Amino acid sequence: MRGKSILLVIGGGIAAYKSLELIRRLAERGVKARAILTGAGAHFVTPLSVSALTGDKVYADLFSLTDESEMGHIELSRAADLVVVAPATADLMGKLAAGLANDLASTALLATDKPILMAPAMNVRMWQSPSVRRSAGILARDGVQFVGPNDGDMACGEFGPGRMAEPLEIVAAIEKMLEVRGGALDGFKALVTAGPTQEPLDPVRFLANRSSGKQGYAIADALARAGADTVLISGPVEIAPPSNVTLRKVVTAREMLAACEAELPADIAVMSAAVADWRPDIAANSKIKKDTEHKAPAIRLIENPDILATLARHKNRPRLVVGFAAETDDVLANAVGKRARKGADWIVANDVSGNVMGGDRNQVHLITAASQEHWPEMSKTDVAHRLVQQIARQFQERS
Numbered sequence: 001m002r003g004k005s006i007l008l009v010i011g012g013g014i015a016a017y018k019s020l021e022l023i024r025r026l027a028e029r030g031v032k033a034r035a036i037l038t039g040a041g042a043h044f045v046t047p048l049s050v051s052a053l054t055g056d057k058v059y060a061d062l063f064s065l066t067d068e069s070e071m072g073h074i075e076l077s078r079a080a081d082l083v084v085v086a087p088a089t090a091d092l093m094g095k096l097a098a099g100l101a102n103d104l105a106s107t108a109l110l111a112t113d114k115p116i117l118m119a120p121a122m123n124v125r126m127w128q129s130p131s132v133r134r135s136a137g138i139l140a141r142d143g144v145q146f147v148g149p150n151d152g153d154m155a156c157g158e159f160g161p162g163r164m165a166e167p168l169e170i171v172a173a174i175e176k177m178l179e180v181r182g183g184a185l186d187g188f189k190a191l192v193t194a195g196p197t198q199e200p201l202d203p204v205r206f207l208a209n210r211s212s213g214k215q216g217y218a219i220a221d222a223l224a225r226a227g228a229d230t231v232l233i234s235g236p237v238e239i240a241p242p243s244n245v246t247l248r249k250v251v252t253a254r255e256m257l258a259a260c261e262a263e264l265p266a267d268i269a270v271m272s273a274a275v276a277d278w279r280p281d282i283a284a285n286s287k288i289k290k291d292t293e294h295k296a297p298a299i300r301l302i303e304n305p306d307i308l309a310t311l312a313r314h315k316n317r318p319r320l321v322v323g324f325a326a327e328t329d330d331v332l333a334n335a336v337g338k339r340a341r342k343g344a345d346w347i348v349a350n351d352v353s354g355n356v357m358g359g360d361r362n363q364v365h366l367i368t369a370a371s372q373e374h375w376p377e378m379s380k381t382d383v384a385h386r387l388v389q390q391i392a393r394q395f396q397e398r399s
């Protein structure tokens, strides 16, 4: 994780002193920390100590003209690779879960497009209170990751869950989130589909959609960087392929399915292509001409093969089958239904009613059999990186 940077939000709890050590442990590993200290946090550790350890100024005030001119709160929240909240107070958790932003820390947490890791620390009864349980549940569903709290003696004299994770545990959690360890997917074969398909009507016309292929290309690149032997099966798009993947270009849905089946067996299949559901039943050999009576031709559509369902039920089924659901309505309900119906392990669902198709950013939900995560809007490269981190984790847990 050398060269990475984190934004550390230090909340107002006794455990704030451990965050000073966290900064040192990160620095030893070549990770730069920039800190936001809440007003309450400054009662527990001084801005001077934090600043001396980060080697940077400490950000504390949302309304400071100097801070805003040097680095505005939005930029501050996005400049890092990861946002870490340690200690995460009941207050900070509740504010983020409720969407409140009345100081620099809570505003940065709402504004960030980077993953968030929280290290909660609080009295055991606070941690077990229904409100904090509710906040933790909402945050987990929103894609926030947690480390701790641990069981143990507390500063308040009680015993139970609520002690902040130790600095080295937090470092390990950061490491896991920041990096797909080089070679985490070494020895695994991945198959990625991307882009639209084009379904010919005649030699010059076709049915297609607006998919740019950017998300699938970014996923193929991230899988290859994690060490997977990656084959990218792409419909017609204009972007340059990543240098470290094997590219197979196809045009129609049937060609895409055949190319996928030819690449089996594989360990991982990420089906992000926007495959045309239907094709014209007849593709004319020569250009369809206007007739003299100007009667428009009737086009009959027939269903294309379902690539995701076919791979998910294949005798050489990849160990992990991930589908994409591009929806304009009822995104979550449709994605949950699609996962079950098609036999996929995970579905990455996104609302494509805006300019997601063709754009550089995406806001997705990761649906598995056990959970639903709602990721904040981020670049397609960051979505790819985060998805591959989850894939790598899944394969590490299984092996």
Ligand SMILES: Cc1cc2nc3c(=O)[nH]c(=O)nc-3n(C[C@H](O)[C@H](O)[C@H](O)COP(=O)(O)O)c2cc1C
Pocket: 010, 011, 012, 013, 014, 015, 038, 039, 040, 041, 087, 088, 089, 090, 091, 092, 105, 121, 122, 123, 126
């Ligand atoms: C001595 C003392 C210790 C505290 N420890 C914690 C704690 O460990 N966890 C927590 O959630 N709140 C704790 N609080 C309460 C928070 O400081 C308080 O909720 C504050 O508003 C949190 O602000 P922040 O979330 O902006 O940092 C403590 C308060 C005091 C006076």
